[in-house]
Amino acid sequence: MERKLMSETLLTAEELPVGFEYPSDFIRFVAMEIIYLEPWFVLTGERLRTHYQGLKGRYPDRRVVPLARREDNDDVACWDLSTGKISIVHDFADPGWESRGNRGFPDFAAWLHSAIDDMLEFR
Numbered sequence: 810m811e812r813k814l815m816s817e818t819l820l821t822a823e824e825l826p827v828g829f830e831y832p833s834d835f836i837r838f839v840a841m842e843i844i845y846l847e848p849w850f851v852l853t854g855e856r857l858r859t860h861y862q863g864l865k866g867r868y869p870d871r872r873v874v875p876l877a878r879r880e881d882n883d884d885v886a887c888w889d890l891s892t893g894k895i896s897i898v899h900d901f902a903d904p905g906w907e908s909r910g911n912r913g914f915p916d917f918a919a920w921l922h923s924a925i926d927d928m929l930e931f932r
Contacts, residue, residue, distance in 0.1 A: 818853045820861060820874070829874060829890060835917045848881045848931045849924045860885060860900075868904055876917075877924065881931075884909065886920055895920045 818839060819831060844851040852860055852875050860875045864885065873887035873896065882899075889896040895917065897909035914920040 818857075820857060824858070824861070825874065826872060826890060829888065832917050835876065838917075838921070846877075846924045846928045848879045848927060849877045849886070850880060851877045852885075864898065864900065867901070868898070868907055870904070871898070871907075873898060876920075879927075886914075886924075889913070 819836075822830075825831075839851060839853065844853060857875065860878065864871070864873055864875060864887070872890035874890070875885050875887045875898075876895070877886040878884070878900075883901050885898045885900050887896055887898050888894075892913065895914040897913070898907050899909055900907065914923065
């Protein structure tokens, strides 16, 4: 995907936390414009920026970068820089209650497999 278009779609290096880069498989996925896996949708553009700033404000002790949100609740899949995994954050919960239990994924591919399972089961 053209660099300018990608910088409008995803957070730029200047916006991202120091030391974090999007994984290449995620960049490829977004470049293919596969962003809707009902009930999940990949956050891009202004929606991504709004969620990123909102999560930073609501959960200042968490270091997370959002990647997708469920349309049927307030769950947001995020790269969790503290654990190195993808965590599910229940957005708008009181701080300390936003964690979705043990549900986490070692990488984007594992999250994607789960999102596809959710899509196949969603009605």
